[in-house]
Amino acid sequence: MTTAIHTFNLVKSFRKVDALKGLTLNVPEGAVYALVGPNGAGKTTAIKVLMNIIRASSGSAEVLGVASSRLRGLLLAAIGYVSENQQMPEWMTVGGLFDYLRPFYPAWDTKLEAQLIEQFDLPRNRKLRHVSRGMRMKAALASSLAYHPKLVVLDEPFTGLDPLVRDELIQGLLERAEESTIFVSSHDLGEIETFASHVAYLEAGQLRFAEELTSLTSRFREVELAFDVPPALPQPSPKNWLQVTASAAVVRFTECRFDPERTAFEIRTAFGEPRSITFSPMSLRSIFLVMAKSGRDSA
Amino acid sequence: MNQIWNIFRKDARHHWPEIVASLALLAAFAWLDIHTWGLPNEVVAAGAFSFVLLFRILPGLVNVLLPLSWIFLIVRVVQGESLVGDRQFWVTRPYDWRLLLAAKTLFVVAFVNLPLFCMDMFLLAQAGFHPTHYLVGLLCMQLMWTLLMFLPAAAVASITRNIPQLLLGALLIALYMVGMAALSQVVPNSSFSGNGDESSGLLLIATAAAVVFVQYSRRRTALARWLIAGLCVALILVLLLTPYRSLIASEYPASKGDFPLQLALSSAENNKSNYFPGHYGVASITLPLSVSGIPKDSFLELDGMIVTLTNSAGLRWDSGWQFQARYLGTDVSVVEANFDMKQKIFDQFKSAPVNVHLLLAFTQYHDKNQRQFIVPSGEFNLPEVGRCSSKMEYGHALGCQVPLRRPTPLLITSETSASTCPITRVDTKPTPGHFARSISFGESEPAEMGISPVHQFDLYLSAWDWASHEPMSPGICPGTPLILSNPELIGRSRVELQHDNLSPTEYQQGSGKTIQ
Numbered sequence: 001m002t003t004a005i006h007t008f009n010l011v012k013s014f015r016k017v018d019a020l021k022g023l024t025l026n027v028p029e030g031a032v033y034a035l036v037g038p039n040g041a042g043k044t045t046a047i048k049v050l051m052n053i054i055r056a057s058s059g060s061a062e063v064l065g066v067a068s069s070r071l072r073g074l075l076l077a078a079i080g081y082v083s084e085n086q087q088m089p090e091w092m093t094v095g096g097l098f099d100y101l102r103p104f105y106p107a108w109d110t111k112l113e114a115q116l117i118e119q120f121d122l123p124r125n126r127k128l129r130h131v132s133r134g135m136r137m138k139a140a141l142a143s144s145l146a147y148h149p150k151l152v153v154l155d156e157p158f159t160g161l162d163p164l165v166r167d168e169l170i171q172g173l174l175e176r177a178e179e180s181t182i183f184v185s186s187h188d189l190g191e192i193e194t195f196a197s198h199v200a201y202l203e204a205g206q207l208r209f210a211e212e213l214t215s216l217t218s219r220f221r222e223v224e225l226a227f228d229v230p231p232a233l234p235q236p237s238p239k240n241w242l243q244v245t246a247s248a249a250v251v252r253f254t255e256c257r258f259d260p261e262r263t264a265f266e267i268r269t270a271f272g273e274p275r276s277i278t279f280s281p282m283s284l285r286s287i288f289l290v291m292a293k294s295g296r297d298s299a
Numbered sequence: 300m301n302q303i304w305n306i307f308r309k310d311a312r313h314h315w316p317e318i319v320a321s322l323a324l325l326a327a328f329a330w331l332d333i334h335t336w337g338l339p340n341e342v343v344a345a346g347a348f349s350f351v352l353l354f355r356i357l358p359g360l361v362n363v364l365l366p367l368s369w370i371f372l373i374v375r376v377v378q379g380e381s382l383v384g385d386r387q388f389w390v391t392r393p394y395d396w397r398l399l400l401a402a403k404t405l406f407v408v409a410f411v412n413l414p415l416f417c418m419d420m421f422l423l424a425q426a427g428f429h430p431t432h433y434l435v436g437l438l439c440m441q442l443m444w445t446l447l448m449f450l451p452a453a454a455v456a457s458i459t460r461n462i463p464q465l466l467l468g469a470l471l472i473a474l475y476m477v478g479m480a481a482l483s484q485v486v487p488n489s490s491f492s493g494n495g496d497e498s499s500g501l502l503l504i505a506t507a508a509a510v511v512f513v514q515y516s517r518r519r520t521a522l523a524r525w526l527i528a529g530l531c532v533a534l535i536l537v538l539l540l541t542p543y544r545s546l547i548a549s550e551y552p553a554s555k556g557d558f559p560l561q562l563a564l565s566s567a568e569n570n571k572s573n574y575f576p577g578h579y580g581v582a583s584i585t586l587p588l589s590v591s592g593i594p595k596d597s598f599l600e601l602d603g604m605i606v607t608l609t610n611s612a613g614l615r616w617d618s619g620w621q622f623q624a625r626y627l628g629t630d631v632s633v634v635e636a637n638f639d640m641k642q643k644i645f646d647q648f649k650s651a652p653v654n655v656h657l658l659l660a661f662t663q664y665h666d667k668n669q670r671q672f673i674v675p676s677g678e679f680n681l682p683e684v685g686r687c688s689s690k691m692e693y694g695h696a697l698g699c700q701v702p703l704r705r706p707t708p709l710l711i712t713s714e715t716s717a718s719t720c721p722i723t724r725v726d727t728k729p730t731p732g733h734f735a736r737s738i739s740f741g742e743s744e745p746a747e748m749g750i751s752p753v754h755q756f757d758l759y760l761s762a763w764d765w766a767s768h769e770p771m772s773p774g775i776c777p778g779t780p781l782i783l784s785n786p787e788l789i790g791r792s793r794v795e796l797q798h799d800n801l802s803p804t805e806y807q808q809g810s811g812k813t814i815q
Contacts, residue, residue: 053385073395081391087381088388091313103305104393140388 080144095124306402695774705741735772
């Protein structure tokens with residue numbers, strides 16, 4: 001499988017602060033790839049390096065087969081980029097923005113433009129400064145999709161948007177997912193889970209894991225063990241057990257390498273035979289929270 | 300090309316209020332300029348307040364506001380696609396930096412250069428000068444504005460995010476310039492020598508161009524700002540490290556036997572200086588030098604001098620090179636060399652005789668291509684000058700309008716006794732054999748930098764022999780015969796003069812009294 005984005009040992013330092021500490025990432029073509037992580041994890045920095053907005057301190061990054069440091073001019077005509085804190089030309093009307101951008105893109109599709117404007121219910125004649133934040137994001141997204149980009153890069157696109165607008169944006173994205181690779185950073189995991197095919201977890205500038213969402217959700221389980229008497233917790237507990245807690249005769253933890261037989265064997269080895277074992281699937285949000293709290297390597 | 304046009308149209312649409320304001324100021328400038336041509340200062344000063352406002356205050360204001368409006372327009376258009384920061388929408392769009400830069404350049408050419416060029420053509424035509432004859436000069440004016448004003452403005456705009464940041468930058472630049480001006484006063488000989496000015500100008504242009512290039516091609520704001528900081532340091536170093544004395548010495552080699560000048564220090568009684576004493580804490584000294592040996596059809600300019608005083612106690616004081624700008628013709632018998640020294644230092648020398656060493660820098664000219672010209676009445680074309688007419692303001696003179704630059708080099712000589720002007724401001728009629736002159740050394744470039752290509756230029760005659768008892772020239776009036784000539788540089792030399800046991804107080808301005 002070819003990759004739309006590939007980084008190797010990417011480092012970005014701001015004076016004495018390392019925002020990225022050797023990020024190695026492969027985003028397959030056609031994926032809807034979510035880069036998640038807490039605030040300050042380095043998601044925006046990584047995206048800015050990929051988009052050649054800032055330069056990496058060391059390491060390499062390739063976007064659509066081109067070194068990201070050379071990404072400029074017409075090469076950007078194949079990439080759509082939307083960021084929550086992007087400064088738009090607010091004096092322009094929504095229609096004016098489209099009119100202005102159209103000549104920059106050889107592959108601009110006016111039919112698709114009209115379709116997106118209608119789909120997002122964008123007011124053509126209103127200035128960007130006079131529309132809501134959600135409307136501005138939709139305008140930015142529409143203006144980044146109207147030329148059939150091979151890659152769409154979204155940096156926290158859902159922050160501060162109401163659920164209706166989020167749904168509209170996701171719907172708009174998904175309709176174009178077949179023709180594009182979508183790389184999105186977010187900490188809105190509830191939304192990501194609904195459409196991402198891959199997820200990578202970044203924390204303190206380091207990649208904790210990166211894999212397909214189905215694989216991730218299948219290997220994480222919330223485990224609840226019930227005993228007749230309060231058991232002693234194993235010291236140390238297995239590495240793949242996160243957030244091990246005990247409350248009276250109930251032990252709970254998150255298994256990050258779930259395999260029914262192996263996990264059951266490990267439980268018996270640690271505690272003997274419990275009265276009951278419950279394995280519950282976890283949402284991406286729960287996985288994210290456990291990862292963030294434990295701060296341990298689950299990869 | 301499509302991208303250039305697209306960005307250009309967007310900028311024109313966005314910045315139309317600034318464009319309109321700039322064009323309105325340009326129109327106001329043209330109107331005021333035309334209506335103030337030939338308007339005597341005395342008439343303006345004597346008029347009602349509204350007249351003074353219209354023809355003196357308003358032109359001054361427009362003169363300042365118009366370049367500011369250009370700078371503002373350039374700043375706005377450059378910052379329209381801000382090169383500072385990482386949140387601008389355009390940096391992730393398929394802009395080609397060369398085309399973006401070309402679009403911004405096109406904007407400046409279309410809304411700053413072109414209107415200025417058209418207005419300059421219009422003003423020349425209004426003044427009676429055929430604009431197409433002066434295209435090279437007009438283009439030269441555009442180039443000077445572009446390199447010395449628009450390019451630096453674009454450079455500063457390219458490293459600032461918005462207008463407040465730019466104003467902060469402008470404030471820092473202003474403070475730096477004040478500091479440099481103060482420093483140049485302290486650095487000996489720097490103000491006399493023009494050396495360093497050209498290299499400083501070239502450094503400024505090169506740095507501004509480099510900053511614009513770095514920002515548009517790479518958006519490396521930190522590097523661009525360091526370049527400007529480097530320029531500031533380089534200019535200081537140029538000022539401090541230029542070997543002014545050596546350069547002046549090589550520019551004015553020591554005179555040899557063939558230098559046509561005999562100089563001697565005259566007694567203080569010959570001191571009839573027009574040099575006005577300096578300000579508080581400064582002693583102004585005038586040394587009258589008797590002059591002879593200047594060949595016919597030649598004249599000299601005393602460009603500057605160094606005075607070195609030494610007293611019997613071994614105390615030594617050196618003035619450094621100081622400007623003089625005095626002309627010496629065949630009819631000049633005495634030239635006065637002036638210099639200032641701090642009163643405290645003067646007090647250390649005044650009580651006892653001192654040895655004076657003078658190093659005088661001269662430029663010798665051949666008064667070439669002499670031809671007679673009788674001043675007609677009314678408006679007339681004065682060859683190599685422009686359109687002139689007699690005027691009476693601070694004296695009888697010629698008021699001229701000149702295209703692009705003041706005439707260079709041009710010497711106008713008139714025998715004071717041949718003046719046809721009524722003798723109203725002198726006691727006695729001038730005697731034959733005495734001359735008054737007006738000399739012009741304009742810019743050597745095809746044009747002077749300015750908004751208007753039509754320059755007002757008054758020709759007043761004055762005597763070079765200030766120390767003579769001759770009454771001043773009655774001036775230039777219709778019928779006055781003039782001799783026009785084009786001085787040709789022959790060479791430069793420095794002459795040394797030593798005079799021992801001189802009493803400093805005798806040569807101090809203010810009758811030998813300390814100026815308090």
